[in-house]
Amino acid sequence: MTGELSPIDKAKFVAAKRSVDFVEDGMRVGLGTGSTAAWMVRCLGELVCEDGLKIRGVPTSTRTAELAREVGIEVISLDEARWIDVTIDGADEFDGNLNLIKGGGGALLQEKIVATASDQMVVITDAGKEVEKLGAFPLPVEVIPFGWQTTKSLIEELLISMDVLGRDASLRMNGSRPFVTDEGNYILDLHLGRIGDAHQMAMVLNQMPGVVENGLFIDICDVVVVGFGDGRVETRDINDGTVAEDRLDFVETDNLFSDLQD
Template identity: 45%
Template sequence: MDQNALKKLVGEESAKYVKNNMVVGLGSGTTVQFLVDALGNRVKNEKLNITCVSTSNFTADHASNLGIIVKSIDDVMQVDLTIDGADEIDSNFNGIKGGGAAHLWEKIVATNSKKNMWIVDESKMVNQLGTFPLPLEVIPFGSSHVYDKLDAKGYHPEFRTKDGNRVLTDSKNEIIDLHLGKINHPFQLADELIKMVGVVEHGLFLNIVNYVIVGTQHGIEKLTRPGDQFPK
């Protein structure tokens, strides 16, 4: 199967874990689009009653167009289950997210969720984080100075651009990607980056995910963080 087939496989599988009357966090990215399509079908054909919170305007529009109720994170008390993609997941169930420039909203929703599930194809599973560039969301004011500080630390920063313009998040912030190659001490790095003035959020998602569904050439693989049990 090609990568899109694997994404569709895990997206549709993850939709099975959404139950009636749940508040569900919907992530961002191409894999999540297949999840949203599957949930839209369940809402239409099974009369599934759910309320969703989205991590991006794109996902919110996609879900709403399929008849799914979407509310702001501030309009719900708590999220029962958030399902999202990831750019890298290591053997300790830590990850890098933000390839779609939505990691700030993704982390807000994730940290206000009872449980988190990531859906990925097998290429996203790694022994060590860092091959995928680590995104930072930074406010535009003073962002060049943040860049210079990161460069001085040897973190190989690069403003994310598209068509010659800097990419802006849904919060109208900029993205700086760190090309680190490997991250030896993710918790130490996360603490350092979040304390840097001008950085709103980094893309390290540590001790957050409970379940991972991986699409492989041999089918679906389900992984759980030690101490968790995959939901029925």
């Protein structure tokens, strides 16, 4: 079974599998969104159902909430949790300082609120998402639908004065209609190529009327768990500078992985 899996799928899976080591009994856990986070949710579900792990999950999207309930995790809202012990989520890009671009799946707003309300944010990713400078992945910006074309023009004007390679913004579509987020907003994807100063970009974008949030996660992530296609996992902690290397045995994880493919 595992012989048929792509190296990227294996890498995402081993990162997800390793990340649940950060979760302990009694914790309130932020549950990210996306394909890597979905595997983490399933791994947690297995621990809840088979090992009796007691946690409450705060999902970052309706689809993660559905999956969490499906695999047996008690779901609570952020308002019920108030604060979160650890959030585990995927990313679209990360750099050496563990700054991120997120929102490829459109869940950046809830993801950023939940991650910011967490003692610890752990990002799970395959090795191919590491970059020297953020920006090759189009930066998602969530905007309110009212006047979105004006907001888009203003963002494009703003980008002229910024240290970026590209300046185009495109409205994210879902077939022939605009993609709509869980909060009822639209997403503009900014094709920047390379972001010179990600801190400044994140601040400036959020000052624009019509912008709800952007997908730059600056100084939020504490740990990145990087998976490789051969089962290796590297866990980097930005706070203490440690790097731990490990390898997951696919034989142990075969059953769960097979389930995930169904």
